[in-house]
Amino acid sequence: MIAYLARRLIQAALILLGVSLITFALLYLLPADPVRQIAGRSATPQTVESIRQQLGLDQPFIVQYWRYLTNLLSGDLGRSYIQRSEVSELIVSRLPASLLLMVGAILCELVIGLSMGLIAAVKRGTATDQALMVGSFIGVSAPQFVVGLLLLYVFAVKLGWFPIGGYGTWRHMVLPSLTLGILGAGWYSRMMRSSMIDVLRQDYVRTARAKGLAQRAVLFGHALPNAILPVVAMIGIDIGLFMGGIVVVESVFGWPGIGQLAWQAIQRVDIPIIMGVTLVSACAIVLGNLLADIVAPFIDPRIKLR
């Protein structure tokens, strides 16, 4: 186990190194000149050059990258070109919110998606099944901005059950998590349905019923743990997909997460922030996948870590 972890962590580090190199190179090739943006409209060429030197942007690519890496090891992600704050500070201040949202969204996805998939599988071929599957497609196809605003309008403005955006209590979390969750639930319900249909055909499900277990115990105690395995692998993948959705949802709900930071940075080509957010999200993705792999043997004892 420890050896496995050590090996996977080394691999993860290599992957992160690869991501950082590629990202850095791509950003290096990008036509927008950060120095010009910093220097402003009225700067003289002299000022521009002096700023370029201060930031080390006159150095060759390898030197710049090497400097970035060495700084990175001491936890220094550089300073935002636009906001002028430490990138690490910006990320640290926003990361908890995003992680929280991610947890909330994953919970929503799992609860909604899995139960939809489960019901559809059990009622396979019926109208309920078809309705649920159409539902899952609506979830996947509906633009998140619209879903978010609709939820906000109905549940926060009209009904007043939840606050209109913001961050702080669990009540703030419900609607954004739900908005993200509806999309993911579409995917999970389809996966769950097909894996559940497969499991329900298995002999051990029949055995469980032969013991006289209640339907609930059969479904949740016996079928679910078997059907859930592909779903766990999916959670690892999910984290990557989140970065897309989180931008919209965070801005609709005023959620102070990393998605908004990333989006603003992309719009303004704020390279240090883009680099930082990329690395952090790559970390999350790599760790998410690692976690999925580590959890798998606990769900299915036949799986060995190798």
Next chain:
Amino acid sequence: QETLDQKAKQGGAITITYKDDVATLDPAIGYDWQNWSMIKSLFDGLMDYEPGTTKLRPELAESYEISPDGKTFTFKLRKGVKFHNGREMTADDVKYSLDRVTNPKTQSPGAGFFASINGYEDVAGGKSESLSGVSVVDPSTVKIELSRPDATFLHVMAINFSHVVPKEEVEKYGADFGKHPVGTGAYKMAEWTLGQRLVFERNADYWNKGLPYIDKITFEIGQEPIVALLRLQNGEVDVPGDGIPPAKFQEVMADPEQKARVVEGGQLQTGYVTMNTTMAPFDNVKVRQAVNMAINKDRIVKLINNRAVPANQPLPPSMPGYDKAFTGYAFDVEKAKALLGEAGHPEGFETELFVMNTDPNPRIAQAIQQDLAAIGIKASIQSLAQANVIAAGGEKDGAPMIWSGGMAWIADFPDPSNFYGPILGCGGAVQGGWNWSWYCNKELDEKAAAADSIVDPAKAEERAKLWSDIYAKIMADAPWAPVFNEQRFTMKSPRMGGDDKLYVDPVHIPINYDYVYVNDVQ
């Protein structure tokens, strides 16, 4: 001293929302419309404008004198002005602040504004740490010597970059001063939770007694404008900082109760299309003129729900030097076609129109595209993120046409010269510069310099006339096609009080925090 609003009440707290993060609050660095007026409330400069107007008045300076040659400015400082840390502000602070903003290490985007001060070249070139032209006469007197007469210099002393900062705090926080701003302003920073909220607190020691009225201003960050409006309607927000979202504009204006709370005003802004004068076929003035005639400005204004007025010259109407009599190029498709024919393009040509990707800019670009198509110009649209458009504009053959919306040009200060230098003068027509039409007319550069050397306030009329002429000449060469001047619409909650002009203050966006108040205290 200030004449206070009799109806104003002291106290209360308001909430303002923004979508984007607030960048640094360091006055030497902050340079977007969002932190611009926040910095103005935290810091003060030697000069300022009367609230809601573009009229200059002294602020930290009690009075000033301009030498007859217009090259020496002597400011007498107000006494008893204290920084938020309790220390009294002196002339040394003023010099320090100017030295700092021009020092390349500060990486200020505003350093170029101070280019007329003696010794600027040395500081900018790293040869000196101190501007030789700025001298402390006594603790309350500062003398500034210029290398050339500069009529805009008093405006420069009013822009944020010249605001006064305390040396000890700057050194204490270093590069993080922008996160821990300490100034002499009406408000001081109470809390800054990154990505979530900023809280300003009334500066009880403010030198301008009786101001500000409001005790606490909370800026909530990261809020979609539509949601901000919903919250305003719900009574949770007092002013949506990003304004009324286009999607909701008509709904709001259709409701008399809400409409009553919307304040409309002019803005020092012009939306225009640049044409790259170094790129064929836009190197032909007839083509540029044809484009000017082809654009149906009325329709574009209608597209954005009449939130603007059609423009025919670079300067906005509220700017000194705006020529009311100037008619520009009237919308005339036939004439435009004829001009194209004369220029050797009877069948038109293909080109590209760059535009920033946020609503309504791509829509406006499409309207322009259709208008151009009517005279045979097939412009394909490149709708990109702001930074990419700016980058394309800064390359000599990067962008044949750019629609300026969303990126530029809100004036830094209300002076006609501000619309010339970097965006129409030769100095801006360099790689990475902001003169996207690459228009460089040496003769006009000289005229502009001449106009700016008319320092005498009494000759302001004359100077404005000179500028009008310059812009008329520019329009003859037509590097731009001015399209409209945006109007500002600020919405406020019912409890907000104060003169309407405070809500459309030309230099404070969205509102002038120092003078507004709330009605519902005691």
Next chain:
Amino acid sequence: MTSPIAPEIPAIAPPARPRAGVWSRLAKRPLALTGLVIIAVTVAGALLAPYLTGYDPNEQLFDGLTLEGAPLPPSATFWLGTDLLGRDLLTRILHGARTSLIIGIVANGAALLIGTLVGITAGYFRGYIGAALMRFTDLMMAFPALLLAICLAAVFQPSLWIVAMVIALVNWVQTARIIFTETSSLAEREFIDAERTIGASTGRILFRHILPHLLPTIIVWGTLGISTTVLLEATLSYLGIGVQPPTASWGNIIFENQTYFQAAPWLVFFPGAAILALALAFNLVGDALRDILDPTQRGRA
């Protein structure tokens, strides 16, 4: 060795029972038929768009807006209403179908293809090839798609095909991972061993025996991918890579107008419904196809 065809066993004429075609079996299922009809209508709409309505998709009609500049709701003149520039929405949706079909089918299909190839290879070859492919997949997964898109946009002249390529490049990763997991368990099945003992080549095992078993997964991912890629295309064209205004696509009609969904709901609803219908149609056909191609599911309707 004796002659290739063993003479000891007398040749027997095999029964001449024709296999029921997939198409005719699809046509027997009402749901699948509905799906096929929707797809056919969409394709026809896309191809015949110029002849179906009297409008030009990019023409900003003078009477397409109110005096205040508001778009018009559906009416007899504009069946699905007009957009914010006063263009006929129906015409734009019909023309937009071209873009969206290319993205939803070609780009999504390419992503599916790459993902399947990578996943199946990595899952079957456990050694260095498999490990290297999976690590590469992990790398791609950890790499932000949007950034890649922006950089590609900077390098290439943005066009529909670039978007399609970018979408394929970023979307194959998830498929690859799922297919990898399934393939590695399939590779352990006994019938694969049985194929090896008869000397089946690796290619044959992968594509004739393992691939058909992955079909349900591929169908799930492929059909769900349609809506996500069509919407992703809108995000990309927003960032300047891909179709640029005024070219319509279902995704960017929604994207441009989503803030107006209360003021002008038709601008979001109709293109949204189009995406949904297309995705659902493919799903219906896919589901039916899966049942038809899976012999153990015979007899279910």
Next chain:
Amino acid sequence: MSDKPVLDVAGLTISVRGEDGERAVVSDLSFALGRGETLCIAGESGSGKSMTSLAIMALLPQPAARISAGSIRLGDTDLIDLDERRMRRIRGNRIAMIFQEPMTSLNPVLSIGRQLIEAIEAHTGVSRVQSRQLAIEALTAVRIPEAESRLKQYPHELSGGMRQRVMIAMALALKPDVLIADEPTTALDVTVQGEVLELLRDLQRQHGTSVILITHDMGVVAEMADRVIIMRNGRMVEQGKVADIFERPAVDYTRELLAAVPRMGTGAARQGSSETTEDAKPAAVAVAQDLHVRFDLHGGFFGRVNRRVHAVEGVSFSIAPNETLSLVGESGCGKSTTAKALAGLVPYSGELAIGGRNLSGLGRDERKAVRRDVQMIFQDPYASLDPRMRVGDLVAEPLLIHNIGTPRERTERVAALFERVGLSADQMERYPHEFSGGQRQRICIARALALRPKLIIADESVSALDVSVQARVLQLLKELQREFGVAYLFISHDMAVVENISDRVAVMYLGQIVEMGTRDQIFSNPRHPYTRRLIEAVPVPDPVRRRTRFARMDREIPSPVRKLGDAPKKLVLADVGGGHLVAESADR
């Protein structure tokens, strides 16, 4: 025995819905089961035995199958009318069932403790601690050693025999009135089978449980049954006391069935060719010399190899053309692994040669050519056929791969092969799941024959078949050998079958051969104690010679998993005359 039957089935008809409408798979079946009685249901594959038991449990596959007529009464309750909730209380509690496949009937992701305890909790009001205690008792009752610590184990950590015992423990924990056991021992080797049967008997004695035992093994029937029902095509063809059925079968089908039962000592009829090979010694088809197969197990701190499965340890044998060598031995002793090494499916060390060509170091094309000469029929016919291919295509595939004939010729040849193995050519269009177990096995055989190989490896290929089909398949194999001179490596745990078909027999134990010789040498003169035990454990299909107790293993099967560097001691085989090799073992 009380007069009133515990379970009374009357006029039971079960129909399934298929593409071509509804058809009855069980028609008008009636029987009664007395208290403490053992009723055996025997009959050919697909005759509706499993369907009947599932109907009693109300677990018929949904929505395809349903009961269309008849009644099932448990005491006074008619089970057919019960709703799902009331039925649930009966399942497991009053009627319990052991399913046909022990390998797949336990939930792989739940510990066996959890699976046992939950069954107890579902029906008794006792606390968790008590249920746990009951579960331990149940495990002890089925003689699983160290029951308490086993609760934490997962199914895959147990051997097949143990898993079946867990299933039985689960069924018996609640002391049901009726126990239905559907082929409980088919998948087990003889020694374990003996133990399981013994256990059923024990428990029946203690609790007076009535048992319905479904089996195709007439030996088991003779050993266990009080009464027997013979089924065919969904109908009961005969019913009676076990002695009557065996001695005076009334219908032809029963007689056929009994005649088909392979009996020990009847193999003598088969002679001839094998004897001549002794002196003629033509070039061997396959030779194994000191074959080793080891699987590395990773573990410990750094994921290094720290243990090895010594699956095959120095096995040597050779198979002559036209000869059948049988490999016997208990589960896990390395039979399949030896076969797989020969088929090129696992890496090995040592020497393997097919048709004089050494298997190691072959190029791509040569390897393909060798593949032509060796074909394998797998243990599980269903698992070894790609379920998504038509069987016709599956059988044609080897021809296609080796580029033999035109498509038309191939189809013709496949059709011919189908005829040859007793299937009809129009079944070529069907899919594997549309066949019964026996038919599937014949498809596998047809596939193996398509290339006319020199050697066919048959791994437990007849174990899952009912006796009549089994007999037909064995007959087919023999005919093919006579016609084409194929050699067989025949792997089986059924000693009667082995005796029937082999020329020579090798007995494996823990990866090594402990005894090898001609069939007569092994069966009439078994020298090694392990061989003797294997032979003794075979149930005799004659109720008169029923044994009261089986010899029970005194200890668990030793594990082939060993620490690195701790290779097992190599056994030395000594010739005791006429090529009869026996390991010199001190410990047995």
